[in-house]
Amino acid sequence: MSDLFQDYSEAAERTGAYDEMFAPGQEARKSYGQVAGALRELSLTDVTARADSMARTFLDRGVTFDFAGEERPFPLDIVPRVIPADEWTVLEKGVAQRVRALEAFLNDVYDKMTVVADGVIPRQLVTTSAHFHRQVHGFEPAGGVRVHISGIDVVRDAAGTFRVLEDNVRVPSGVSYVLENRRAMAKGLPEAFGQQLIRPVEEYPRRLLSALRKTAPSGVDDPTVVVLTPGVFNSAYFEHTLLAGLMGVELVEGRDLICRGNRVYMRTTAGEQRVDVIYKRIDDDFLDPLQFRADSMLGCPGLVNAARAGGVTIANAVGNGVADDKLVYSYVPDLIRYYLNEEPVIANVDTFRLEEKEAREHVLDRLDELVVKPVDGSGGKGLVIGPDASKDELEALRKRVIADPRGWIAQPVLQLSTVPTLSGDKFGPRHVDLRPFAVNDGDDVWVLPGGLTRVALKEGSLIVNSSQGGGSKDTWVLSDSPQVPVELLPRPSITVRERVSVWPVESNWRDRQTEQQQ
């Protein structure tokens, strides 16, 4: 191993976390063999030059996220995160299971609420969730699916066990970086790709389009799909353009749409054109000023009624946020048992429900040891890590928890697993999480092999969010056998006439050799 890894093992052991690349005191794990080999050949100058070139490519290509009004390239580290085939099989199964359970749960809470009647989850808990929308109660969504796209965050604890950290079934983002990271890595560290089979990720847009088309309102044979974005100022705007572009569909803003007679149309140069499926990348609250925030200019008045009447499919369905609620999260293992009659494949992180008196008292005594999170937060906002917090912060937190116990959960501080990450002139262990993405077309839940590995670039930091200085890594799922690409969409029924070659190929070739002289 070259100097870049000097002292790495000791640093990794000091964190007390599971290191993805090195087992304590040993050479690289088997799955990292080729990556280690490729990195060993490189000097610091090589690695830095490659990292710079990758960053430059991201900026040129506009692979950026919006941070306080400034476009920034999303930092991509040169060391990939590698997941061996057997570990992936478990993750894939666990993620798909979770999505099926959440789908069943959402169908139930917006309908008969048998889960409440059977005493699995308190009614109060569901109905007090900030994202439980009565507006969509009692209606089956067009196409019959609610969780089309999901991102289930998983982490590995100190013992090396995968655990689910949270579910994102509203507007999970980040998949564009999975696609872009792979492109960049193929150029940045080509040596590591050679001998091993890494499962491809570029299938995602086809899978997504296929699922969106399959869940179109009934009676529509050739549905028109669009991606709905809040616009260029949204932090994930790049992702919206990439997905629309790769699916070959229009990227629309709210002002491009009109609702009439419970149908949705977009304004085109050839007049209004009907839209059948909307992949929305706007929060529910901003989707439809008739139903939610009246002051929102981002959405389109009438969308929710159109969806309720079955005139348009909205993916993900309105109201999914109730399943994202971190208090509901704590019940997901029970929901899996209840709806699927299966044991959870991936465990939750242990979670204290602060509205339960005993748990609350226990937690309030140990605030300095735990992570406390708001139940409807995202992007790491509002989260307090006990050991890192000051006395005043903890005191303020205590008051807020007592005032609104429903609004908070607490979890032990997890030492998320680490992966070597370039920092200055050497590799240091940095904490990572993983967001696998799943696409549900109603018949099948497909999990994108890999997902977004986010990395906390600051030494010792456990917060991986891009808005808080996080970066990402390409995630490689290794495979034992080559994958056969699948055909997902019916081929368009345009008859293409066979081309008849006019020139014999060979003489054509010879002509090229002499054309300049002639």
Add this chain to the structure above:
Amino acid sequence: MLSRIAESLFWIGRYVERADGTARILDVHLERLNHLPTEERDNVARELLAVMGARPEGDEFGLEELLHALAYDKQSATSIAGSLGAARENARRARETVSSGLWESLNTTYYGLNQHRKDVVGTYRYCHWVLERTAMVSGLADTTVSHDDSWLFLALGRSLERADMTARMLSTRDVLSAGMSWVNMLRCAGAYESFLRTRRAAFGDQHAAEFLLLDRLFPRSIVYALRDADECLAKLDPSAQRVGFINDARRIVGQARTFLEFHRTDDLMSELPEHMERVQKAVSQASDAISRKYFNQADELAWVGEVS
């Protein structure tokens, strides 16, 4: 295609061409300006700015201010930097429609804007760099975007802007007291060599003006650019093939073009500024007509939220 996207594409075409035209004009004029005494230089600088459709801010206006106004001012739609920034912003909004090659070349151009010295010498290099970048953007637009409606809107914006820029350039002939030579005028349009090959060296002012106004084969002549625009409009709206209704934009473009084509060159020359003014007006009216027809499909839906 979406009206909003069509509008973005049209403006990408216009802004990129505007940057290209401005860079050519600035490049050639800088040489002349450098040879003038200071007082006269400031006047010429002012007049050049006016021809490009802007007014100087404040009383002090000289070479340095001219460079800022035409080359580097990112806030202004008249300057090269402003045009390229606006083109890039439009491409960002239409990113899933333009090819990635086109988007990336606009994006890297935008990031390259700051890497130039802003003095006179630096500006020469800057202008040449801009010409290369815009040629690349145009080339990528032509070779990597399907020549369907999306490309037609781009090409339409480009050709209208081109007619406008050539008209502006020809207006400088009389406005500038320093008197631009026709050689320089031809160089502004990148037409000098083409002109020499067409007319050989036996030419006078009239021939040069004729070339820039009326040549049917030189792509930056006004008549050529207006014909391009007309062809794009015809393809975008193939419904009016024979008699009957032709849309406003086509009527305006067609009138401007035939007016020039069927006028005696002598007459055009004697009233060149008025005629060039007319071309610029036609371009602006055509642009409005296109925007009415294609970019505002439905009436704006007014929604007044309840005040809570």
